[in-house]
Amino acid sequence: MDKHQQYKRAFNHFDANGDGKISASELQRCVESIGRGGELSLADAEVAVVLIDSDGDGLLCFEDFVKLVEFGVGEEEKANDLKETFRLYEMEGSGCITPKSLKRMLSRLGEIRSIEECSLMIHHFDLDGDGELNFDEFKVMMSC
Incomplete structure (x- = not known):
């Protein structure tokens, strides 16, 4: 097979x-x-x-x-795809995904979520406790 x-x-x-x-x-x-x-x-x-x-x-x-x-x-291709995906979700140029930016992107994808729900999603992978996802935290999330 x-x-x-x-x-x-x-x-x-x-x-x-x-x-x-x-x-x-x-x-x-x-x-x-x-x-x-x-x-x-x-x-x-x-x-x-x-x-x-x-x-x-x-x-x-x-x-x-x-x-x-x-x-x-394909680690290099994956890394590039991951960076591109991260950029879609981050606040413009901030280098992090906030509950607001996650809500905005999910809305674009047809998923209506509250800021509280987005905060909870982020909280699961927010390793430094700042309420946002940086790229390293995003990589951890995507590896699960």
Whole structure:
């Protein structure tokens, strides 16, 4: 079985309702079943889906799933993609993601969240406790 077939098999396994997409809750169960260092909260799964979702429907298609699985492949390309993604979410030139900038970007993606919800999402990965995500904290979040 080649890599593509393995990915498709895994995708179909985690696509619990068989709709051809993986939701945040299905992603959460996927990560928990793999056991890669613990649990993934639903809020964190929702953030991951928003960041990876290529068509903006709030779900991961097979191609998005492959991107997620292959996150460990092509380090330089990944680093560049991660920097580009970070720039989408940060406040213009501030070097950090604030609850306000996260809310703005999620709104652009069709996800309506309150500032409080965005603060809570950020809090999970805010290692220095300043209420914002710098790039290093963002990398930690994306590696979960």
